Every structure is written in C-alpha cells, then in structure tokens.
Amino acid sequence: MIPTLLARSRAAIIAAFFPNPQVPPQCASEAEPGPYPDPIDALVNESSLLELAEAIARKIPKHREAIGRDRLLDTVVARELLATEAVLLPALRTFAKVSSPLRPVNNVPREILSRIFALVGAGTEVVPLSHVCLRWRQIALRSPKLWTSIGDRDLTSMLPIFIERSQGAPLDVSVCIDSDDLHRLQRLANLQSASSHLRSFEVTISGSYTNGVKDVFSCFRSPAPLLTILSIRFDHDIKVPVPESSDWDDAFNLLFNEEHPALSSLSLKSLRPCKAVLSETLTTLTLASLCLSANDLYPCLNAAPNLTFLALLNVMSALSDDYTGTSDPISLDRLRTLYIHQPGGPYKHFGHLMAHLRIPRPNLACILMGECDSLDDDFASHLALPLTLSCAVTRLVLQLDGEPASKFYLHALHDDTFVLSLCLPTAALPQIFGRAPERISLGALCADTSRTTELVLRADGENQTLSAENLAHVFRRLPALEALVVTGTPLDGVVGALAALRDELQAPVLPRLRTLYVRGIGADALALMRYIGQRLEPGLPDSRVVCPAALKGSLGSRFGEVEAIEDLGISDFPKPLTVPSAMQEFLRSNLERNEWDWLMERNRWNWN
Structure with missing residues (x-):
C-alpha cells in the first residue's frame, strides 16, 4: 500500500x-x-x-x-x-x-478510543477530537454516548447537530441560563424536539421570570417517557407562576404533557410541585425557597410514599398556620434521610412537621436557626412519643452567642456526619436534657446521647447564661463523655455542675473523661485548680489537661499531666465542627448565596 x-x-x-x-x-x-x-x-x-x-x-x-x-x-x-x-x-x-x-495511537482498538473520548467530555468538548483525523472522526460520530450529555457549553448553534449525533440515545441535560440571555434560551427550546429522549432535565434560571423564559418552557409539551430526573430552579422568586394554576397558559402546568411515569428525582426551587410529577416511583424530593403551608406540602408527601430522601429548604416559615387537613401521620417507611433548612420562623413548625410524619429510621440532617424566644406551648406534648433518630450523637456542641443573649446553638454530629443544628432558648435546657436518660428531647424528636464522647462548650461574646444548674442536666445525659472542650466559658459553672452532680449521684461523675481542653477562660487558674480537685476521685485516673501556657505555669506540677496548647500539633487538638463535603455541596447548590454566607458567619464552621 x-x-x-x-x-x-x-x-x-x-x-x-x-x-x-x-x-x-x-x-x-x-x-x-x-x-x-x-x-x-x-x-x-x-x-x-x-x-x-x-x-x-x-x-x-x-x-x-x-x-x-x-x-x-x-x-x-x-x-x-x-x-x-x-x-x-x-x-x-x-x-x-x-x-x-x-502512529501508535491508531493501533488502539476502536472501543478503547471511544472510552478515552468519553473521559474528555461530551458535546462541545469532543468536537476537537473529531477533527484530528478521519478515523477519530468516524469513531466520535459513531459513538452516540459522546453526544448525550448536554451542558452549558453545548447551548450553541451546534446543539441540533449534537442531538442528531446522539441517535436517539437517552439525553442528560444540565444547564444554567440567565433569564436575559435570549439566544441561549432559544437554543434550549431546541431540546423540545428530543423530549422523548430526555432522561434527566436540570435547568437553573438566574434572574427574574420573563416572557422569554415562559416561552421556552411552554415549548416542552411532548411526553417524556424516559424522564427520571427533573430539576427546575429559579434563583429569583418574584413573578414565578404557581404550577397548580388552572390557567392553560401557565408555563409549568403542562410540562411534558404531564406524563412522567418513571420520574425518580424531583427538585424545584421557587415552584410548587403539581400532582402530575408525584408518584410512587419518586424516591428523591427537594423543595427549596418556597412558602408552603401544610395544606400544600402534606398532600405532596402523601403522593410519594416511597421517598428515601426528602429535603425541605425554607419551606416551614408558616407551615402550621391555618392547617385544615387530617391529623393522620404520613407514612414514609423507606425514608432514610430528612434534610431540613429553615433560618427563621418559630420552632413549632418543625414540631408540626415531625408530628405528621411516620418514619421508622430517620437519618436527620437539619439546620433550624429560628431564633425563637421561647419554646412553643405544645413543645412538651410532643415528648410522649418522640421520633428517635437512627444515628446516635457522638459529638455535641453547645454554643452561646452574644446575639441572641437568651439563646444557644445546639450542634450534634454522628462521627463526621452532620445531624442537626438548632437555635433554642437557654432556659429550655432542662426540658431538652432533663426528660429521658441518655437522650436529648426536641419536642417531636429525640436523639441518643449514650455514645457521645465529646462535648464542646463554646461562648462567643457576652452571653454567659449557661448556669451550673443547666450544665448539670447536660452532663447527666452524657455518661460516655471522654473529651471536654471549654472555650470562652468560665470554668466556675463547669465546676459547680460537676460538684452538684457528684453530690446527687453519690458517685464519681464523668468516669470516662480522659481529656480536658480549655482556652479563652481568663488568666486566673483558680477555677481550673478547683475543677481538677473536684475530678480527683478514688479509682479514677487523672485526666489529661490541655490549657494555655500561662495557666499551666500557675498550676504547677501537683495535678498530674498538664500540657500547653502552644506545644500541641494541629492534629492533637479536637477537630472544629466540620460540615461534611457532601452536605457542603448540597448547601451550595440549593441555598441562596446570602444564606450560605450567613451560615458561615453565624456559626464560624469549618467548611473546608
């Protein structure tokens, strides 16, 4: 040749x-x-x-x-x-x-090259590969999977060509478009011709609701029998129509001709779900930035009994107001993760939700930052049959902030998994920690603390309302405590709580405690010496004490092992409260930017 x-x-x-x-x-x-x-x-x-x-x-x-x-x-x-x-x-x-x-590369089998192309990307990212040589072009054009993933970069004039090259294979669409970008919106409308091939359809619209946006979604009127994942999100809540409207011109009421027989995941932001998209096949539901009433939400949950993941973001600001439905609990037997975020609103809405759900083994991931001045009147009534979290709490943080001065933040984790974060009245500590042994009770919810090994007492600002009496309730519910971290909180309250608990039990307190970390408690070592003296009980080993070098010098050597914080490595000090990476990703993609910044600033969490 x-x-x-x-x-x-x-x-x-x-x-x-x-x-x-x-x-x-x-x-x-x-x-x-x-x-x-x-x-x-x-x-x-x-x-x-x-x-x-x-x-x-x-x-x-x-x-x-x-x-x-x-x-x-x-x-x-x-x-x-x-x-x-x-x-x-x-x-x-x-x-x-x-x-x-x-060329050696041309000895690589066609199937291997096709897989390598798939690692490069899809659509626009694959186009340069198809221009290398005739063989590469033939392989790229005869590999439909290379053209089935449509992203932001693919909303070009070549989009119809990409759809044609997909050869009818299931399409996955995930795009973010500004509502004022008419050219890209019009190109998105080209996908309506391939509705029957859509497997996932995820669209985020930034900006206000415009006629251009309405026209695009009005195009999608053909059935989508393969559709399993649907996500429509608006970053701007104003002027977004309600899909449940009977108006036939509504842009969302007739999406895909209301036919979603295989839909397994639904995510809506600034939209209410219509009944057409809810069925027994739905396993994942995320509702964000809504002002739903219980009359709106509970029928939706009833229509999706096989949910395994439920996320409610900002939906409970008025959940229990004017509820006219039945008191029968909604059975979600397969639900394993209930994620809730509500930065404001009375705590009663959370209790209302939990009282109307029947979940055998919930794994709760909850951030409820509603700064209520007092617990609701019906808080105690939920304590009779509370829902017990499936994950025991292994790390507990009580954080007192300067504002609000009468409240504290309660953060609970299971190992490295975030469980819940609540803002509650400090006066409610006896109700939360004083009801059941080895449990914390939160109205309709309770969590096991029998395996809590680390407690952090943290005060930021002038809030010092955590009394010795209230701390005694806390220590009573933590029999397995091994590490105690006290920062910014006077040790006198800790000493008083341990002394009162010892007198009550007539036995050594916190017998498993092995380490005390203190910092930001002032320059007076007297409270620290009193603490160590209270802990010196017959038969108990001396606790390891880690404190600032200035305090260590005041203690002397008669109290056993005392170390300076300055001499420790980073890994030797307890980890800060860290939000797991999976939860960080979920928060970033579902919360407004200002909410995200507020959470970081308010809690001073380690997000990295």
Missing part, C-alpha cells in the same frame, strides 16, 4: 518541496559530488513521513493567510499561491494516509 501511495503522490511532493530533485534541501549544504538518492525513497520511514506531513500542514494555511491578508496582492502571485496549495493538499492527504497506520 505504501509504495502505491508514494508513487501516486511523487510528482506532487517533488513539485511542492524539491524544485531541483537532484539537490534535496537537507543535502544542499553538503558539497559532495555524485548523484543524490531519490528524495522520496529517503523519506520512507515513520519519523520523516510525520515531519513532512506536518510541514505540508503548516504551509497550506500560510498561503491562505497571505492571500486573505493582502487584498492588493498581484493576481498572478495569488494564482501561483493557490496553485501551490492545490499541489500541497493532495500531498498532505497522501502522506496522512501513509503515516496514519504508523
């Missing part, structure tokens, strides 16, 4: 590169007598072929640039350049055919 191709292009190559075939350029400087070898025969090896093909490829565009750049170029010169190009192009094609089989 190679000799035939070489012979066919011999004249073109010689004319293009070797005007004097007896003196090849690479030999011109060598003034040796005698005939020179045939330049073509000299080039028949892999490296020379590749170099020559690359040289031809570089020379062709230079000719084109010269003609396009100089509009006053002499017609004779332009004609000669074009004639040269006409000679070079066949030479390039010939050498491409000759050298292509010699």
